[in-house]
Amino acid sequence: MDDLRQVLRELLREELGRVRADLAPAAAPQVTQEAVAIRSSADLNAFALRVLEMAQDGARRADILAGRHRFRLAEDGAPVRIEAHQPAAPPPQAAPRQVRFERGMISERDIAGLPDGTTSVLADKSVRLTPLARDELRRRGIRLERTAS
Secondary structure (H helix, E strand, C coil): CHHHHHHHHHHHHHHHHHHHHHHCCCCCCCCEEEEECCCCHHHHHHHHHHHHHHHCCHHHHHHHHHCCEEEEECCCCCCCCCCCCCCCCCCCCCCCCEEEECCCEECHHHHHCCCCCCCEEEEECCCEECHHHHHHHHHHCCEEEEECC
């Protein structure tokens, strides 16, 4: 019986050693950093072209995506002046504050699909609302107004 226990202990010791080796933390990946000086639009365009060129090499692309190759702003002591620019597209139009339903049945899904900022719903007399639609109107603070037509 003692021999059997000894054999089991040795087997467990070997197996636990293998498991510990498998669970040991892998060596930390080497991180490279590249200093980038961006003082003008030309510098920014040059940097973008460089990144595109680097992305053509599969290994370098993987390093950038995994964070093993990082970019940092160059620190040469000179202040960097960054000028704000105007957005290329005009800002989106404000959400309609009033929505009109002329016929049919309004469901909770219809109310949930209304744009943010909607303050009131105009519904013709023939339009019906489900109870859940009424609850959703109340929850969102949207006023229901009936029209005579």
